[in-house]
Every structure is written in structure tokens, then in C-alpha cells.
Amino acid sequence: MKVAEPGNPARLGWFERQGLKLVARPYLSGAFATTRLLERLPVEKTALKDLTAGYAGGIFDGPMSRRVYLTDPAHSVPFVGSKDMLVADFSALPRLSRAEAESPSLSYMELKPGMTLISRSGFNAGRRSYVRSDMVGFWSSEHVMKVVPNQDRIQPGYLYAFLASRFGEVLVRGGIYGSAVKHIAPEHVGEIPVPRFGDAVETEIHELVQGAAELRAEFQAGLDAATRDLFRTAGIEELLDLRWHEQGRDLGFAERGVSATSLRALNFQPRARGILERLGERECVSLGEVCAGGMLRTGKRFKRVEADPAYGVRLVGQRQSFWVRPEGRWISAEQAPDDILQEDETVLIAAHGTLGDNEVYGRSILVTGSWLDNAFSQDFVRVVSGDSGVSGAYLFAFFRSEAVFRVLRSMSVGGKQQEYHTKLLRGLPIPVLTQPDRDRIADTVRAAYRKRDEADRREDLALVKLEAAVTG
Structure with missing residues (x-):
């Protein structure tokens, strides 16, 4: 007390x-x-x-x-x-x-x-x-x-x-x-x-904060542009405007050829199957093939051992991973598995949750830049490409789309808390574009994340200058 x-x-x-x-x-x-x-x-x-x-x-x-x-x-x-x-x-x-x-x-x-x-x-x-x-x-x-x-x-x-x-x-x-x-x-x-x-002190601080805000707006615009570029280049531009709820509910449908893989109706959702069929009309490779030699699994469960920030790492959970600036507890990295720290351009997919539209389950983030210093809980699927021609930045431009979010949701298994059916997840089709197209889309994502890191730096500098003014 x-x-x-x-x-x-x-x-x-x-x-x-x-x-x-x-x-x-x-x-x-x-x-x-x-x-x-x-x-x-x-x-x-x-x-x-x-x-x-x-x-x-x-x-x-x-x-x-x-x-x-x-x-x-x-x-x-x-x-x-x-x-x-x-x-x-x-x-x-x-x-x-x-x-x-x-x-x-x-x-x-x-x-x-x-x-x-x-x-x-x-x-x-x-x-x-x-x-x-x-x-x-x-x-x-x-x-x-x-x-x-x-x-x-x-x-x-x-x-x-x-x-x-x-x-x-x-x-x-x-x-x-x-x-x-x-x-x-x-x-x-x-x-x-x-x-x-x-005026001098306040203007300097204002300009740093305003500059950070403008860079974050450019970050948002860059991610949107990368996703649009991918879908338009792949010839599936109509999936950008999905209008999911305007398509009606999936009621009274029949499915033939059901196997032991799954008997759950959600896994055969007609609206999601329509997206998969549209992707299948283009040249694609499965996610399992892309991640062969990389990683495609959730993290290991582990006990959290609290640590002083000077000696530990910040552990970021599902919800806070989508924030501008994550908050999280500090834990000992030595007392945790190695997979809490991510390789550059790892795509993390929120892997546990419920099916509410505003829940983060099914949404993705890209770990790069300053975020490599953070640790991440086991509640993410780690997607690490094993194909040098398909970068994590390119995959993220695809995974952040509404179409992929809906397809991932259709792969759910479980009771109250959902997670992904591993076999269905490995079969997710990834559009294959030319190497120059993939590189261009990936570079757009990388440029956006550099702007995000610079925005964080400017905001941090503004707070340092404010604190110096107060305490000095």
C-alpha cells in the first residue's frame, strides 16, 4: 500500500x-x-x-x-x-x-x-x-x-x-x-x-513536435501507397475496396470435398474463399514456401522475470504493438527464449484473440529500425522470409491489407480465444510479382518506417528540451 x-x-x-x-x-x-x-x-x-x-x-x-x-x-x-x-x-x-x-x-x-x-x-x-x-x-x-x-x-x-x-x-x-x-x-x-x-524555446519545441506529426502522416501515406501498389500491380485492385459487410452474411452454404484438415464452417467462409480464389487467379507462392528456411510459428511461452530498464528489454504485447509509442514491462532477456527478439523485417501477426472487427487479432506489424530493440510476447506469429527475393517489407505490404486480415480470420480455430490453423496458414497464397516490382514496394515500406523512426527521434528531442527548460 x-x-x-x-x-x-x-x-x-x-x-x-x-x-x-x-x-x-x-x-x-x-x-x-x-x-x-x-x-x-x-x-x-x-x-x-x-x-x-x-x-x-x-x-x-x-x-x-x-x-x-x-x-x-x-x-x-x-x-x-x-x-x-x-x-x-x-x-x-x-x-x-x-x-x-x-x-x-x-x-x-x-x-x-x-x-x-x-x-x-x-x-x-x-x-x-x-x-x-x-x-x-x-x-x-x-x-x-x-x-x-x-x-x-x-x-x-x-x-x-x-x-x-x-x-x-x-x-x-x-x-x-x-x-x-x-x-x-x-x-x-x-x-x-x-x-x-x-518564443525561442517554445517555437523550437513546437517545430520538433509538428515535424514529428508530419512525418507520421507521411508514414501512414507510405504504407497505404505500398499496399495499393502491390494490389494494382498484381491485377487484384478490386480487393482494396473489399466492402466486407456489404456482401451479406455467410449463411446456408454447402462445401464439398471436406477433409480431416478442418470441419469448422468458418474455415470455408464463402466471402474469404472468394478472396482466395481471386488470389489464385494470379501467379502466387504459398506462405509456407516463402518461409521455408525462415520462420512461421508463434513464440515460445515463458515466465516473465522483471528487470530494471538499464539491464532488461521492453516486452511489447499484442495491443500495444500497434501504438505509436509502445509501453510495456521490462523483463530480463537472459531469462526468456531467444525468439522474443526479432530479426530485421520480421512480420508479426497478432495470433490470439476474438473475432470482433475492432480487435487486433489478425492484424500485422513490421519489426524494423528502432523497434528491433523491443521484445515481443509469444502472442504473435513470427513470419520470417527464407527467400531472399521476397523481403519482409514486401510481405508486410500484403499482410496489412483488409483482404488478408479477413482471410486470416477465416483460418481461425479454437473456442473463446482464437488462433490460426497452421496448415491453412502455410497455404496462404502470396502474389508473385517481378523482382523490380517487389523491390519498389519494399523500398516504399522501408522509407515509411525510416520516417516513423525520425518522428520518434524528433518528439523525444522536444521532450528533452522541455525538461531541460523546466529543470534548468
């Missing part, structure tokens, strides 16, 4: 500043210690609510509303929840009815570049993200708090950097309340003191 320091007990004034909330977290989280540190800084401090503008003063969430999901881009908008705001690749976001989104009750929930988003409820309460230029036209749920900077008073990149820093994190999370379900309310972050360090 965490207790207050005997020499620094909670005071009545603290309760008044927290709206007389009688929960211990704000007083033990370090929020008040950080506030006192900022109060002692010999610079101007301004309450967050005085640096924002717009609807409800510029710090707001939204009303509970019905969710009408559609798939047609002409009649829907990308919809961001408290978990979705953390992901690196927005291509799999759910889509909300445009009529609902643009209604008077929800129209102000549209995201604008430069906003800082704060997840305000649930397991992810208190996490922050920055709205990029490619998020124009996105809407957010009531579980995402918006902080809209008054750009006449503060630059959006600097405001985000402060809220994303360790100082901002303590102050934002200090306002969390609730027992089973955690919450943050706009009034609990409006009083956060934001230190001002002058």
Missing part, C-alpha cells in the same frame, strides 16, 4: 484545489509535488484553461450517443476512441455514420490538427496524443477529451510537449478518479499550470 510521506501530509488546501474529492490518488501520485516544482520556477505560469479556445472554452469531451457504423466512405467518417487515438496506422479505424457525426449534437467532436487528445476513461485514462494533418475529417468518441490551443497565446506543439512530458503526465493523471472505471473530467485538467519559456 502506498502512503503519504509523514513529513508531507495532505493539506486542506489540496482538497479544495481538487474539488473536495476524497480519493487518495491525486495526493499520492506526485501531482502536487510537480505543481509545487512548477510554482517555484522563476517564469510565467498560465492555467491550461486560459491557453485554450473554442467549444466549451477549448477543453471538452462529448455526450454519450448511439453508434451507427457504416463501411461506405461516402457516408461515414473515421471514428477515434480512447484506444484508437494511440495507434500508429489508422487504416483499420471503425467508421461512424456521417449523418450522425455531422448532427448538431456531435458536429463539434470533429478533430482538428494541433489538438491534444487525452483519453478520459477506462484502462487508458490519461494518455495523450497529437492530432496530425492527415486526421482532418476524423471524429472522436465521448471517451476522448479535446484540448484546443489558442494559437494566439501558445503554439500547439509546445502545449502538447508539456502535456506529454513527465510533468504533464503526473498532472493529468493526478486528476484521475473512480474505482472500477477510471475517469478524468475537463475541470480537473483546466487548472494545470503551463510554464512559459519565451
Whole structure:
């Protein structure tokens, strides 16, 4: 149990500043210690609510509303929840009815570049993200708090950097309340003191954050371009616009030639079989053949042995592997199997989960660049090419598509927790293009990931400069 320091007990004034909330977290989280540190800084401090503008003063969430999901881009908008705001690749976001989104009750929930988003409820309460230029036209749920900077008073990149820093994190999370379900309310972050360090410092930090956001938008565009290039070059461009749910449910179908491989109806799903048949019309090689001499299996189960970050590796699980910046526990690599660390350009497929459309089961990531420093749990299929002509970057451009996601789901076996039928997975057809085509697509993916790493570097540098300004 965490207790207050005997020499620094909670005071009545603290309760008044927290709206007389009688929960211990704000007083033990370090929020008040950080506030006192900022109060002692010999610079101007301004309450967050005085640096924002717009609807409800510029710090707001939204009303509970019905969710009408559609798939047609002409009649829907990308919809961001408290978990979705953390992901690196927005291509799999759910889509909300445009009529609902643009209604008077929800129209102000549209995201604008430069906003800082704060997840305000649930397991992810208190996490922050920055709205990029490619998020124009996105809407957010009531579980995402918006902080809209008054750009006449503060630059959006600097405001985000402060809220994303360790100082901002303590102050934002200090306002969390609730027992089973955690919450943050706009009034609990409006009083956060934001230190001002002058135009030169704040502009430098803003430009680093804004540059990182632009690079992440280019990362997204690069991945989308690589996947489009692959499908168009293979002559299966229609699979890019799959409209899965518009094809009707797979009911009342018959299957002939069933073998001992599987008797599960899902494995013979007509919609997925249609995708496989279309792929089969092109020149393809099976995934098992591509990975002969490489790797195609899930990781080994192992016991986690906690370690200090100076001596351990960060273990990334399924959900966090899709975030912009993963968080994870630090474990001893010496007490874990070798396959927790990946070769360059290993494709990892989330291998365990349920069949909900918004679950990560069936989605893929590419491990390259700075992410090679992370360890990954056993809950991924490791896809390592054994063919020098078929790179991991090329495979990833294929695996990240909606068509492959649906085919992988159709290969599921299990009860509540699903996983892939190994024989069906080995038989997955991979389009064979000319070597120059494969190299071009792979180079597009690699360039996108270099931009992602550079974005991380710039954001880290912005936080270092902010911390130096505060502590110096």
C-alpha cells in the first residue's frame, strides 16, 4: 500500500484545489509535488484553461450517443476512441455514420490538427496524443477529451510537449478518479499550470513536435501507397475496396470435398474463399514456401522475470504493438527464449484473440529500425522470409491489407480465444510479382518506417528540451 510521506501530509488546501474529492490518488501520485516544482520556477505560469479556445472554452469531451457504423466512405467518417487515438496506422479505424457525426449534437467532436487528445476513461485514462494533418475529417468518441490551443497565446506543439512530458503526465493523471472505471473530467485538467519559456524555446519545441506529426502522416501515406501498389500491380485492385459487410452474411452454404484438415464452417467462409480464389487467379507462392528456411510459428511461452530498464528489454504485447509509442514491462532477456527478439523485417501477426472487427487479432506489424530493440510476447506469429527475393517489407505490404486480415480470420480455430490453423496458414497464397516490382514496394515500406523512426527521434528531442527548460 502506498502512503503519504509523514513529513508531507495532505493539506486542506489540496482538497479544495481538487474539488473536495476524497480519493487518495491525486495526493499520492506526485501531482502536487510537480505543481509545487512548477510554482517555484522563476517564469510565467498560465492555467491550461486560459491557453485554450473554442467549444466549451477549448477543453471538452462529448455526450454519450448511439453508434451507427457504416463501411461506405461516402457516408461515414473515421471514428477515434480512447484506444484508437494511440495507434500508429489508422487504416483499420471503425467508421461512424456521417449523418450522425455531422448532427448538431456531435458536429463539434470533429478533430482538428494541433489538438491534444487525452483519453478520459477506462484502462487508458490519461494518455495523450497529437492530432496530425492527415486526421482532418476524423471524429472522436465521448471517451476522448479535446484540448484546443489558442494559437494566439501558445503554439500547439509546445502545449502538447508539456502535456506529454513527465510533468504533464503526473498532472493529468493526478486528476484521475473512480474505482472500477477510471475517469478524468475537463475541470480537473483546466487548472494545470503551463510554464512559459519565451518564443525561442517554445517555437523550437513546437517545430520538433509538428515535424514529428508530419512525418507520421507521411508514414501512414507510405504504407497505404505500398499496399495499393502491390494490389494494382498484381491485377487484384478490386480487393482494396473489399466492402466486407456489404456482401451479406455467410449463411446456408454447402462445401464439398471436406477433409480431416478442418470441419469448422468458418474455415470455408464463402466471402474469404472468394478472396482466395481471386488470389489464385494470379501467379502466387504459398506462405509456407516463402518461409521455408525462415520462420512461421508463434513464440515460445515463458515466465516473465522483471528487470530494471538499464539491464532488461521492453516486452511489447499484442495491443500495444500497434501504438505509436509502445509501453510495456521490462523483463530480463537472459531469462526468456531467444525468439522474443526479432530479426530485421520480421512480420508479426497478432495470433490470439476474438473475432470482433475492432480487435487486433489478425492484424500485422513490421519489426524494423528502432523497434528491433523491443521484445515481443509469444502472442504473435513470427513470419520470417527464407527467400531472399521476397523481403519482409514486401510481405508486410500484403499482410496489412483488409483482404488478408479477413482471410486470416477465416483460418481461425479454437473456442473463446482464437488462433490460426497452421496448415491453412502455410497455404496462404502470396502474389508473385517481378523482382523490380517487389523491390519498389519494399523500398516504399522501408522509407515509411525510416520516417516513423525520425518522428520518434524528433518528439523525444522536444521532450528533452522541455525538461531541460523546466529543470534548468
